[in-house]
Amino acid sequence: MAQVANHPASDILVNGATTPPGKWNRAETDHFVVLSDGGEADLRRTAINLEKLQHLLTRLYHIDQAHDEVGKLTVTLFGKRSFFKDLGLVNARSAEGPYGAGLSDQRYYDPRADGAVLAVARADQIVELNTPEARERDCDNAMENDQDCLDANRINREPVPRPWAAALYSGVAQHFILTHIPSAYPRWYLDGVGALFSTVTMRGDGAVDYAAPPLYYKHVLRAYGTVRIGDVVTGRYLEPGYRRMVWTPYHAWLTAHFFLYSGLKPARQRSFSKYMSAIAHGTPMAQAAEELGDLRQLQHEFNVYLESSILYARSDKGKDPGQDPIVTNLSPAQVALIGPRLQMDARIEDDNAARRENWLHGLRTSLAQAGDAAEAHMLMAEAECRDGHDDLCLQQAEAVLARSPDNMLALAWKGMALADKAINEPADKRTGDLASARQILLSAAPADHGAAIPQIAYFRSFAKAGEAPPQQALIGMVKVTRINPAAPAPRLYLAEELVREGRSDLAKTIMLPVLYGGYASHEQTLGALLLGGAAAEQAQPH
Incomplete structure (x- = not known):
């Protein structure tokens, strides 16, 4: 591994952010790939717990694991909470909350076309309890007891911790719902389902406690306001300038627990099901809420629930969800790529061309320090291809293929670069060169039946x-949406083709989770424009 100016390869700089140095390990299980700069024993335990959570969710939601096609979730665990800021990450496709100050940026999640990624800091969050809401309540209590409201008499409440594992388990539960039961969910529901499973406890006898109240939730409600259901x-609560309460994971937990685990009366359960169904079919939240009837009555029921004993659930012992994870040490070159990999989608899809090119320039300079490492060539090939630098992409892919001729991903980037080059060639060369490029892409796909990149590149x-794409290409794209159901981009690509074929209704069905789901995305905007244009065209007299 080459080193430059006496700096270790693990200290590669990318656009001012340093990929975290130190010893990193990788654990792989049936459903997860987990990277961590923590101890190996902690990593092993975390990976096992994630498999136990996956097993619990699979049982609760009746998922047939034997026919589960969903790809593995890649989880990165950083030792510092500053990773979000250091790497300039933004949840462009999965913005939670918005949560109150101190509780935001708890996890980075991106449902990418080639596999979802989740990143969490191995550091507890600190929840401040001395808030204006808390001081106002203290003042009211003092006045009720004929006392004044001077600062000296105000109660000073110590902050409380929120375990970092809560953010991890929450993100995994959200990912599970989005991939195994894809639909258009309101954001509060995704926040809430994540919060419900954020408090799981793995018991020594194999059972798992779940849906338990988070510690200090009553303290947090006092500090940030009660739930305005x-x-x-x-x-x-999502509207700009909203002030009636501050939304937190604790509020999300209570809301979801009320609707899902409090034992609603049959009439209320039916109304909630109709509410969720309306949203799943694109009805705006305010209109869908009409299914819930008088919202004052709903608030009354919620208040009664708050005064009752809040129960949690415990799973049966069940069978062992899997073998111990395979743990390996990451090389300096692999460590150096952790940050850029997480940054990739946001930087390459940046609408600001100057900012995008600046990041690419920094990446080229930085990865040059990695010498002839295959991992660096592959990452650079992806960046160059996705930004339209076909010759540079081809150069990086060929560097890998020179040593590994059957490398599926390198073949995919090579085929994509050649296809894009062929499209811009004169007509007499275009047809033949396009056919050759597509043959390379087809040769890449069978090498890994779970590979998304070759299928997407061939279709695109x-x-x-x-x-018009052949049936083989359409089937391949449908397969990609089954491997990575939460990814909005493959759904958009399919919808574009269906609209071109005049099948707008089917295109809309495929895009429902993207168009009306709780997470905004670039693909959501493009999808709305696509289907809006199709509807306008159909409405015109012919």
């Missing part, structure tokens, strides 16, 4: 050329 279900080569 009507404002939540209508989406008013027809769309970019303005040609």
Whole structure:
């Protein structure tokens, strides 16, 4: 591994952010790939716990594991909470909350076309309890007892911790719902399901406690305001300038627990099911909330629930969810790529061309320090191809193929670069070169039946050329949406082709989770424009 200016390869700089140095390990299980700069024993225990959580969720939601096609989730665990800021990460496709100060940026999650990624800091969050809301309540209590409201008489409440594992388990539960039961969910529901499973406890006998109240939740409610259930279900709490409560994971837990685990009466359960169904079919939250009836009555029921004993659940012991994870040490080159990999989608899809090129320039300079490491060539090939630098992409892919001719991903980037180059060639060369490029992409796909990149590149080569894709390409893209159901980009690519074929209704069905889900995304905007344009065209007299 080459080193430059006496700096270790693990200290590669990318756009001012240093990939965290130190010893990193990788653990792989049936459903997860986990990277961590912590101890090996902690990593092993975390990976096992994630498999136990996966097993619990699979049982609760009746998922047939024998026919589960969903790809593995890659989880990165950083030792510092500053990783979010250091790497400039933004949840562009999965913004939670928005949570109050100190509780935001608890996890980075991106449902990417080639596999979802989740990043969490191995550091507990500190929840401040001395808030304006808490001081106002203290003042009211003092006045009720004929006391004044001077600062000296105010109660000073110590902050409380929120375990870092809560953010990890929450992110995994959200990912599970989005991939195994894809639908359009209101954001509060995704926040809430994550919060419900954020408190899981793995017991020594194999059982798992779940849906337990988070520690200090009553303290947090006092500090940030009680749950305004009507404002939540209508989406008013998301409006700019909303001040009636501060949304937190604790509020999300209570809301979800009320609807899912409090034993609603049959009539209320039916109304909630109709509410969720309406949202799943694209009804705005405020309109869907009409299914819940009088929201004042709903608030009353919620208040009664708050005064009752809040129960949690315990799973049966069940069978062992799997073998111990395979743990390996990461090389300095692999460590150096952790940060850039997480940054990739946001930087390459940045609408600001200057900012995008600046990041690419920094990445080229930085990865040059990695010498001839295959991992560096592959990452650079992806960046160059996705930004349209076909010759540079081809150069990086060929460097890998020179040593590993059957490398599926390198073949995919090579095929993509050649296809994009062919599209811009004169007509007499275009047809033959496109066919050759597509043959390379087809040769890449069978090498790994779970591979998304070759399938996407093959399908997109027809769309970019303005040609109708063959059935084989369509089947491949459908397969990608089954491997990575939460990824919005493959759904958009399929929808574009279906609209071109005049099948707008099917395109809308495929795009429902993207168009009306709780997470905004670039693909959501493009999908709305696509289907809006199709509807307008259909409405015109012919």
